[in-house]
Amino acid sequence: MAKNEFLEHSLNVNRRHFLGKLSLGLGSVALGSLLMPDLFRGNEAAADLPLGLPHFAPKAKRIIYLFQNGAPSQLETFDYKPKLREMFGQDLPESVRQGQRLTGMTSGQDRFPLVGSKFDFHRYGEQGVWVSELFPHIASVVDDLCIIKSMHTEAINHDPALTFMQTGAQQGNRPSMGAWLSYGLGSENKNLPNFCVLLSRGRGNGQGVYSKLWTNGFLDSVHQGVQFSASEEPVLYLNDPEGTDRASRRRMLDKLAALNDMNHAEFGDPEIKAKVQQYEMAYRMQTAVPELTDLSREPEHIIRMYGADCLVPGTYAANCLLARKLSEAGVRFVQLYHQGWDQHGNLVGEMPLQAEDVDRASAALIRDLKQRGLLDETLVIWGGEFGRTNYCQGKLSEKNYGRDHHPRCYSIFMAGGGVKPGVYGESDEFGYNIIKDPVHVHDFHATVLHLMGLDHEKLTYKHLGRRYRLTDVAGKVVDGIIA
Numbered sequence: 001m002a003k004n005e006f007l008e009h010s011l012n013v014n015r016r017h018f019l020g021k022l023s024l025g026l027g028s029v030a031l032g033s034l035l036m037p038d039l040f041r042g043n044e045a046a047a048d049l050p051l052g053l054p055h056f057a058p059k060a061k062r063i064i065y066l067f068q069n070g071a072p073s074q075l076e077t078f079d080y081k082p083k084l085r086e087m088f089g090q091d092l093p094e095s096v097r098q099g100q101r102l103t104g105m106t107s108g109q110d111r112f113p114l115v116g117s118k119f120d121f122h123r124y125g126e127q128g129v130w131v132s133e134l135f136p137h138i139a140s141v142v143d144d145l146c147i148i149k150s151m152h153t154e155a156i157n158h159d160p161a162l163t164f165m166q167t168g169a170q171q172g173n174r175p176s177m178g179a180w181l182s183y184g185l186g187s188e189n190k191n192l193p194n195f196c197v198l199l200s201r202g203r204g205n206g207q208g209v210y211s212k213l214w215t216n217g218f219l220d221s222v223h224q225g226v227q228f229s230a231s232e233e234p235v236l237y238l239n240d241p242e243g244t245d246r247a248s249r250r251r252m253l254d255k256l257a258a259l260n261d262m263n264h265a266e267f268g269d270p271e272i273k274a275k276v277q278q279y280e281m282a283y284r285m286q287t288a289v290p291e292l293t294d295l296s297r298e299p300e301h302i303i304r305m306y307g308a309d310c311l312v313p314g315t316y317a318a319n320c321l322l323a324r325k326l327s328e329a330g331v332r333f334v335q336l337y338h339q340g341w342d343q344h345g346n347l348v349g350e351m352p353l354q355a356e357d358v359d360r361a362s363a364a365l366i367r368d369l370k371q372r373g374l375l376d377e378t379l380v381i382w383g384g385e386f387g388r389t390n391y392c393q394g395k396l397s398e399k400n401y402g403r404d405h406h407p408r409c410y411s412i413f414m415a416g417g418g419v420k421p422g423v424y425g426e427s428d429e430f431g432y433n434i435i436k437d438p439v440h441v442h443d444f445h446a447t448v449l450h451l452m453g454l455d456h457e458k459l460t461y462k463h464l465g466r467r468y469r470l471t472d473v474a475g476k477v478v479d480g481i482i483a
Helices: 003-035 082-086 136-140 158-167 177-185 246-267 270-292 300-306 316-328 347-371 441-451
Strands: 062-069 121-124 129-132 145-152 195-201 226-228 333-339 378-383 410-415 422-424 434-436 461-463 466-468
Touching (some): 062 316, 246 270, 300 316, 300 347, 378 441
Parallel strands (some): 195 333
Antiparallel strands (some): 121 129
16 A cells, blocks of 8 residues: 555545544433533633632532631640730730730730739540630541631631632632622522522620622622521521412513513623522522521521530530431531621630630531541531731730730631641741641632642633732632642
8 A cells, every 4th residue: 555545445434433532422411411510511701610620629519617616726726825924014015015916905005014814724536736725526537627727817807818818819809708609509408509608696795707808809690609697587588479370470470581582682691690590599499498507497406516505506516416317418608607706805714604605506517417427428527717926915914804806826627528637837836826827718719720630820700801810810719638
């Protein structure tokens, strides 16, 4: 066979193979679109992300974020600093403070007297991790925890720090973490929202929470967090009014959808489609939510595990149990906000009450997920927006003290969802500066997205001429906490 004839024969074979493979490929694509309806979902504002799919194999499928609003002191939780007891009442050395800016509440103080924790710490678990006596139940599950002692943030006051921790920006109108995950990964349960929000109030000095913390920002409104209330109606206005049955509700929604389709065809506003999706979600939730939020059906051993408060709607314990049920049902992101951690003065009086509110239920949630085989695929996060100073705010006494805001060093913990149990990062002996493995808020967000199978640099949305992301233009994955 001549050389040219051989090449032609090869090309002919390749064409036959190509066309044959092409037909198989189109069949696979068609099958994929049936099995995964969101696979080819369009979005004019999306960047390079095929929405509804992770970028790589995720370690976690869902997140439960136990946010301790008001900033619990790291020095009374997980960062044991005996030197502060030894130096009680002595001034914070300038070599440690290094001119760091202060809030208006302590900037006028003549002295910054050091104060160690009034509460004892003990070692727990296989690695002998230090945990405050205020958290005996959390201490009992410490072998499942990844305690990060080197978190730091840029904001020094509650509102910007809280907004930064939730949205990656200190100003408002940015999508929250839950909204980004809803946008990037879609839903596991079409009858429930991707992103649910639960609120509880502790017995300490509280800081407010507000809807901008679970906003969709510039993303479609379907990604906004849905707030559950502690009333007889967990989701307000979900039930049909008197005289309306399911059939008439269905007819009304169909007619409304037709009108909205006409409106969308004329104006092209994507929010019109989002409204239709929200109406349909509310219709499906009418069946799913009542059964899901009925905690009285839980077995007795579960009630004992979480504590009797779990049957009282709106308590932290009830919200932890509901979070487990929502997560188990496939809700992608469940956000709890527990208020009352702002101990500027009466820390010794308030913090034990706050700890009592959250200790048992936080540990129970981790145990409950673990016994159901869900902890490995559910990432649990516990922590606040910044830390607390090692010096006393206001007048120091041996019986009581308060601590001001401290953004340079604080502690959180994570469990399950592909994190490595143990302690990560280290602060200095004063608990003031980080000396090992710092973790910025952007790094935290990048790592959480990574655990969910998302590259934080690729999860973007084009808005006002630029591509935005949860981590802004920074952030790196903290490999040291990933199992």
